[in-house]
Amino acid sequence: MFEHENDTIAAICTGTGGAVGIIRISGSHALDAVRTVWRGKRMPGPEYPRVMLYGHIVSENGAGEGEPSLAVFMPGPHSFTGEDVAEIHCHGGSFAARRALRQVLQAGARLAQNGEFTRRAFLNGKLDLTQAEGVLDLINAGSERAGLLAERQLNGAVGSLVREIRAEVVHLLSECESRLDFSEEDLDWMPPDVLREKIGALREQAGNLALTARAGSLIRDGVSLVIAGPPNAGKSSLLNRMLGYDRAIVTPIPGTTRDTLEESVSIGGISFRVTDTAGLREAGEADPVEAMGMERSQQSLGTADIVLWLLDASAPAESFFAQFEAMNRAKNTVRGKFIPCWNKMDGAALSAEELDRAYSFEKTTNETSKPVFEHISARTGDSLDELFRRLEETAWDGLPPSAQSGDAVVSERHAALLEQAANHLDAACECIQAESWELAGSSLRTAAELIGCITGETATPDILDEIFSRFCIGK
Numbered sequence: 001m002f003e004h005e006n007d008t009i010a011a012i013c014t015g016t017g018g019a020v021g022i023i024r025i026s027g028s029h030a031l032d033a034v035r036t037v038w039r040g041k042r043m044p045g046p047e048y049p050r051v052m053l054y055g056h057i058v059s060e061n062g063a064g065e066g067e068p069s070l071a072v073f074m075p076g077p078h079s080f081t082g083e084d085v086a087e088i089h090c091h092g093g094s095f096a097a098r099r100a101l102r103q104v105l106q107a108g109a110r111l112a113q114n115g116e117f118t119r120r121a122f123l124n125g126k127l128d129l130t131q132a133e134g135v136l137d138l139i140n141a142g143s144e145r146a147g148l149l150a151e152r153q154l155n156g157a158v159g160s161l162v163r164e165i166r167a168e169v170v171h172l173l174s175e176c177e178s179r180l181d182f183s184e185e186d187l188d189w190m191p192p193d194v195l196r197e198k199i200g201a202l203r204e205q206a207g208n209l210a211l212t213a214r215a216g217s218l219i220r221d222g223v224s225l226v227i228a229g230p231p232n233a234g235k236s237s238l239l240n241r242m243l244g245y246d247r248a249i250v251t252p253i254p255g256t257t258r259d260t261l262e263e264s265v266s267i268g269g270i271s272f273r274v275t276d277t278a279g280l281r282e283a284g285e286a287d288p289v290e291a292m293g294m295e296r297s298q299q300s301l302g303t304a305d306i307v308l309w310l311l312d313a314s315a316p317a318e319s320f321f322a323q324f325e326a327m328n329r330a331k332n333t334v335r336g337k338f339i340p341c342w343n344k345m346d347g348a349a350l351s352a353e354e355l356d357r358a359y360s361f362e363k364t365t366n367e368t369s370k371p372v373f374e375h376i377s378a379r380t381g382d383s384l385d386e387l388f389r390r391l392e393e394t395a396w397d398g399l400p401p402s403a404q405s406g407d408a409v410v411s412e413r414h415a416a417l418l419e420q421a422a423n424h425l426d427a428a429c430e431c432i433q434a435e436s437w438e439l440a441g442s443s444l445r446t447a448a449e450l451i452g453c454i455t456g457e458t459a460t461p462d463i464l465d466e467i468f469s470r471f472c473i474g475k
Helices: 030-037 094-106 116-123 129-140 144-154 157-181 192-211 213-221 235-243 288-303 317-331 352-363 384-396 401-405 412-433 437-455 461-468
Strands: 009-012 020-026 038-040 053-057 068-074 085-091 223-228 261-267 270-276 306-312 337-343
Touching: 009 094, 009 116, 020 030, 020 094, 020 116, 030 038, 030 068, 030 085, 030 094, 038 068, 053 094, 085 094, 116 129, 116 461, 129 144, 129 157, 129 437, 129 461, 144 157, 144 213, 157 192, 157 412, 157 437, 192 213, 192 412, 213 270, 213 384, 213 412, 223 235, 223 288, 235 261, 235 270, 235 306, 261 384, 270 384, 306 317, 306 384, 317 352, 337 384, 412 437
Parallel strands: 223 270, 223 306, 306 337
Antiparallel strands: 009 020, 020 085, 038 053, 053 068, 068 085, 261 270
8 A cells, every 4th residue: 555645746748758847746745845946927727727827837946937837726626636736748768857856855745656646547536447557547548449449448438337236236235135134034136046047147147248358458458460481481571561661571582581670560459569580391390590580480379369381382382382381380379360371372373262262172172171272472462451450350359349349449458357246146035035135135236346446436545555566666
């Protein structure tokens, strides 16, 4: 738990290297601190709430006016933290902001701990815990879809739905407890079957919400995509084409790529962590350095969410059998999803249909086992749109449309609590069937506490410490 939560705290809340550096101050003495270190024709205070004022930071050595800057005062409770908040906007870079922060700390504030501004916003009722986590998700968003998901959570989409479920659980809990407290009274209680039906509906609602965690993980964390295949199949060319610039070295010499190379690219609003790998061939054909790169390629195959395996469509037809053999061996080592793709279609002697038939003729007569090949040219960019659609569809495969919409998508923490709560709701139904009202009430009470941990209504200090420790100091 944070110490001295009533102290006035300060921190730099902007990244190093930007055009502007912002020092944020929060607490009962925020106004005193900013007035100590900043001067202007108009001074921050209740007379000018939420007005950006021009002035300068007081020089530490008393020589000259000091650095020109802006200051603003936002009185509580109508501020982000719910406390008095002041900010100084100075020049960017590391020196100016750090110097201004040092003066604020000398004026009586203390350095904020990780996530302490957002934690105070939560403790003061400005945000629930799901919204506070939405702040962190927005900071860490690596794609447009991840940013939109974080915004929905920050705006209360998850919190409001969870509170509705919990409120209904508490209502049904009161029904069970009243049967214990007034067992001799002839009150208008719900029939047990109706009570069980209502609890069952809540259990289904909680379970369905927990299922959205997989979509949340995909959107927040992205997808690991490994581009693999034989040497000179065009893997590095495809990575460069996806990025829109030359990131990987490309030559006609097989084995040019000796190590894995990872970059991020957004496809369909999903962040793909794309890994370009060294070409895979028989170990005896590779030199020691290339063999090390091939070993890393094999490791990448085993951990990827999606493997995009490139085959060389421009190679002589007699090489196809060896290419198919290598592809099938690699497919057996992949835990994720596998997409075969003919590359270099601009130089292919065969059509796409003939290439696909070559695989079918060589390897299988089982129609259901035939892979669906993509056909592209990394050099010209032909058919990349079709490949990107396939990648997006593969990433979403198995997820319900409601999860893909992202209206209310939970995190892994939320899902674990919802699943535990659902188990206790099941137990409550069994107890009601046996008319064991005390045990039913205990299960409902536990379910309500677990659901309350999601929004923070019943969260312990240890849970809060764990969540807010993931924040940076200025948030």
